[in-house]
Amino acid sequence: MKIFKQFDFDSAHFLPYVPDEHKCKKIHGHTYRMTLYFEGKLDTQLGWVIDFAEIKREINPIIQSIDHKLLNDIEGLENPTCEVIAIWLWNKIKPKIPLLCRIDLHETLTSGVVYEGE
Numbered sequence: 001m002k003i004f005k006q007f008d009f010d011s012a013h014f015l016p017y018v019p020d021e022h023k024c025k026k027i028h029g030h031t032y033r034m035t036l037y038f039e040g041k042l043d044t045q046l047g048w049v050i051d052f053a054e055i056k057r058e059i060n061p062i063i064q065s066i067d068h069k070l071l072n073d074i075e076g077l078e079n080p081t082c083e084v085i086a087i088w089l090w091n092k093i094k095p096k097i098p099l100l101c102r103i104d105l106h107e108t109l110t111s112g113v114v115y116e117g118e
Contacts, residue, residue: 039084
């Protein structure tokens with residue numbers, strides 16, 4: 001069974017390696033929407049795969065470390081494309097919640113990335 005939990009955060013960034021005329025070369029911000037998917041067996045006694053409260057407890061400190069921050073200043077996010085951010089998030093979350101199987105990260109309503117690990 002797969003379950004999901006969504007989180008939103010606001011962060012600023014710029015892309016240092018794009019040409020100077022590219023609009024993303026300058027600092028700008030996004031309201032990111034992250035949907036995390038977890039896969040596992042249903043615990044028949046508890047009736048869930050994993051407690052949503054446990055997910056929130058583990059994820060909130062990670063979100064707080066990037067919310068309302070300049071992503072470029074965070075180690076591992078010096079070139080914070082949506083793809084790089086998704087991998088960074090995966091590497092932070094997967095050790096804490098091994099049931100993680102997918103991250104959907106939207107940087108706008110119409111643009112984003114799906115990451116399912118290596």
